[in-house]
Amino acid sequence: MNRSIRFYLDYISHNAWIAWTQIHALAGKYQCSVTPVPVLFAGLLQAHGQLGPAEVPPKVRWMLRNTLRKAVQLNIPLNPPASHPFNPLLALRVSSLEMDAATRQQLVDSLFRATWAEGLDVTNPAVVARIAAESGLAGRDVLAEAAEPAAKDRVRKQTDEAIRLGVFGVPTMQVGDELFWGYDDFPYLELYLAGRDPLPRNFETIWSSVRSSAIRRKSPKP
């Protein structure tokens, strides 16, 4: 394993679920490891003043269709979650507890699958506790651990660090300093991993001189 792909995720995102099911095969092809980084998507939106897709009704409609098409093409289950949007903090905090990498991968996988394949409610502590026990954390009181200030801080710090790095959505795949966003970006992530990134090397010099000549007047949504 010569490189690591940091995979920023929130269980609230079906696009993150789709990408999660595909990232391991892609990483393996290029001898990379995958490090899941649970972050609060709502925190990313808040930091950048954005709306989430669930907050723009026609975008919700488009996105569900788009993601269902991807799921069918990839032969991945995608079923309605128990509710949506939902509060993912418990699931994010449990996923961020100290544990070995293999256990975390299994836990993240099981929480994603519970949400987007099995229609289970990962805001329900009993559901999360059972999934954790089945994912290699039997014998630990993950609910008590997740309620500790340290566990809450960890998700907050992961989210703040992601914002600092320029992560604005999930899933984001980070390799070195480079950020790829969404399953649609996988072809370019793959080219990057293969050492065939098509991005022109001098593009920043060329584009840095572009200046705005119009500022949109933003008024509150009517």
Next chain:
Amino acid sequence: MNRSIRFYLDYISHNAWIAWTQIHALAGKYQCSVTPVPVLFAGLLQAHGQLGPAEVPPKVRWMLRNTLRKAVQLNIPLNPPASHPFNPLLALRVSSLEMDAATRQQLVDSLFRATWAEGLDVTNPAVVARIAAESGLAGRDVLAEAAEPAAKDRVRKQTDEAIRLGVFGVPTMQVGDELFWGYDDFPYLELYLAGRDPLPRNFETIWSSVRSSAIRRKSPKP
């Protein structure tokens, strides 16, 4: 030509330029015509209360990289525009004047190319007038025509109608009632045109029962 693809565009979008260069070959493969529909992207954002990518600095950074990668892969020129964001209304109004379909396709192509390949300023009336004259509108005073209330109304109506249909970004490709968004959606647009849309037929029934269990508190950007 048994079907029409309505292609919603604003010259402000380099993603729309990329898609525009590819839509005609795809449409031709499935015996479809392409009808360009100039709309004000800022109007779409305003209607849905969204920020544009240019208003979210880390998204600008990601999107330029992503679009440059696509341009290189597709062997399309993508050069810095004269300014960005810029006010596209003049170019949109001239593109929406009455003219035959072949002239409009040439004009849209030339205005896109001027903006994203040739570094020309399409907010400059003289530039737009010259491009119009070279695109089949020689002999018409397109600047005077575009200043008429009817020309302003036409872009406003196209934008309002797009919003009503659920268009939230550009490029959007409409086939019948189905909306595809962005160049990344082309594989699914193609499957749809080929009669192999993977979208499950009963998905709306299955997903209509999903309800929110958490509402994000939105506060102004700090």
